[in-house]
Amino acid sequence: MKKNPRLYSPYDAPMWESIAEGQMKLQRCSESGVFRYPPGPMCPVSLSMEYEWTPISGNAKVIAWTVFHRQYLPAYPAPHLVVAVQLEEGPIMVSYMDHADLDKIELDTPVKMVYADHPDGYRVPKFALN
Numbered sequence: 001m002k003k004n005p006r007l008y009s010p011y012d013a014p015m016w017e018s019i020a021e022g023q024m025k026l027q028r029c030s031e032s033g034v035f036r037y038p039p040g041p042m043c044p045v046s047l048s049m050e051y052e053w054t055p056i057s058g059n060a061k062v063i064a065w066t067v068f069h070r071q072y073l074p075a076y077p078a079p080h081l082v083v084a085v086q087l088e089e090g091p092i093m094v095s096y097m098d099h100a101d102l103d104k105i106e107l108d109t110p111v112k113m114v115y116a117d118h119p120d121g122y123r124v125p126k127f128a129l130n
Contacts, residue, residue: 014039019125020123023055024125025053026054027039034090037087057087060087061110062106065102067099073120080099082094085111096126097128098128114126
C-alpha cells in the first residue's frame with residue numbers, strides 16, 4: 001500500500017500505519033482510558049497528553065447513513081453508502097459500506113470493520129454487516 005507522509009499529521013500517522021497493517025489502532029488515554037478519534041494531542045475527558053496506541057475490536061453499530069450518487073475520486077465509484085458508526089470502544093467514525101447492503105441496514109445494525117485496498121493504492125477501513 002502507498003504511504004504518503006504528506007497526508008498524515010503527527011497525531012494520526014500511527015493510526016494510518018495500523019490501517020495499512022489491517023488492525024486499526026486508536027489513541028487511548030493513559031489516565032482516563034478513553035479512546036479518541038480522530039487522534040489529537042490530549043484527552044477530551046482528563047486533558048492528559050499521555051496516551052498509547054491500542055488496537056480496536058472493529059465492532060460497531062450504525063447510527064446514521066446516506067448514499068452518495070456522485071463520483072468524486074476515480075478509485076471510489078458511485079453510488080456508495082456512507083455510514084456513521086459508533087465503535088464498541090466509544091468514538092463515532094464515518095466510513096462506508098457496500099452499496100448492496102443499503103436495504104439491510106437500520107439504526108443500531110451491528111457492523112464489523114474490514115479493510116479495502118483501492119486502485120489508488122490506499123487501504124481504508126470500511127464496514128460490513130456482521
